[in-house]
Amino acid sequence: xxxxxxxxxxxxxxxxxxxxxxxxxxxxxxxxxxxxxxxxxxxxxxxxxxxxxxxxxxxxxxxxxxxxxxxxxxxxxxxxxxxxxxxxxxxxxxxxxxxxxxxxx
Amino acid sequence: xxxxxxxxxxxxxxxxxxxxxxxxxxxxxxxxxxxxxxxxxxxxxxxxxxxxxxxxxxxxxxxxxxxxxxxxxxxxxxxxxxxxxxxxxxxxxxxxxxxxxxxxxxxxxxxxxxxxxxxxxxxxxxxxxxxxxxxxxxxxxxxxxxxxxxxxxxxxxxxxxxxxxxxxxxxxxxxxxxxxxxxxxxxxxxxxxxxxxxxxxxxxxxxxxxxxxxxxxxxxxxxxxxxxxxxxxxxxxxxxxxxxxxx
Numbered sequence: 379x380x381x382x383x384x385x386x387x388x389x390x391x392x393x394x395x396x397x398x399x400x401x402x403x404x405x406x407x408x409x410x411x412x413x414x415x416x417x418x419x420x421x422x423x424x425x426x427x428x429x430x431x432x433x434x435x436x437x438x439x440x441x442x443x444x445x446x447x448x449x450x451x452x453x454x455x456x457x458x459x460x461x462x463x464x465x466x467x468x469x470x471x472x473x474x475x476x477x478x479x480x481x482x483x
Numbered sequence: 484x485x486x487x488x489x490x491x492x493x494x495x496x497x498x499x500x501x502x503x504x505x506x507x508x509x510x511x512x513x514x515x516x517x518x519x520x521x522x523x524x525x526x527x528x529x530x531x532x533x534x535x536x537x538x539x540x541x542x543x544x545x546x547x548x549x550x551x552x553x554x555x556x557x558x559x560x561x562x563x564x565x566x567x568x569x570x571x572x573x574x575x576x577x578x579x580x581x582x583x584x585x586x587x588x589x590x591x592x593x594x595x596x597x598x599x600x601x602x603x604x605x606x607x608x609x610x611x612x613x614x615x616x617x618x619x620x621x622x623x624x625x626x627x628x629x630x631x632x633x634x635x636x637x638x639x640x641x642x643x644x645x646x647x648x649x650x651x652x653x654x655x656x657x658x659x660x661x662x663x664x665x666x667x668x669x670x671x672x673x674x675x676x677x678x679x680x681x682x683x684x685x686x687x688x689x690x691x692x693x694x695x696x697x698x699x700x701x702x703x704x705x706x707x708x709x710x711x712x713x714x715x716x717x718x719x720x721x722x723x724x725x726x727x728x729x730x
Contacts, residue, residue: 459664
């Protein structure tokens, strides 16, 4: 009987351009994070992290994002987060970075 | 601008870096900019009630032994900086920096194939003197080739200096990363979780204290009794003044 353990990573989107907040939506964020994981950890990393990966909550006004992943792959996810450099949505791309605030179970 | 980002991201102390490259002509060490002039009132660290510390730091890029004379001279301006870092470009200078130079940090360029190999004796000596090694993490974020070089050089650096490392960011505000994320980068560079967190917190604090002891010419500022780890190789302790800071 294996318990399905998950890790929740709380981060905030930091950007110089206030229009970046428009891009804070689950699809754009999910793509940006997945792309960062693929760049840093390759196909293996992306495949591991994709199990149970989802953007659980986000608030475009405060720029807060809650990501969820499996306990086994949270290190792959967390080590790839510094490599997110921009958010893209509706053909608009704004440079930004993610600041990890807390990781919880 | 970058400082506002630093403050908002949760750093409790920031050092303003002034870089001097001796390859260029006519390099003079000027007095550091006083943080009080830049920030009439410093913001408070997130989550506490203390104010953010802003320190001044000098980085000397040395490619020739004659450049080090500046450090040995009793130039008044050099003493005004809180932290002094040196960036050696040759193996001989790396050796001198680790063993004799009065600095707090030795910067290592991890973005290219290193022109020299690290040897254990000077590295151990530097660790005993309380000097930490530093690498820049921003190139790894920007470019894929840089990332590969950074990670492989960082891993070999970590293996040899037992994780006594701190990290540095470059100038652009969007290339900065928060403390938690820099610690995560440490995991990629081969540090354990505890070492990675230390690289952003305790090691930096130790460097600050090391700078303070250097400025005030005392031997010890802060002592806490701690069980000493047994080192495999016994290295000769240098006869010169040893500033020991352990937190």
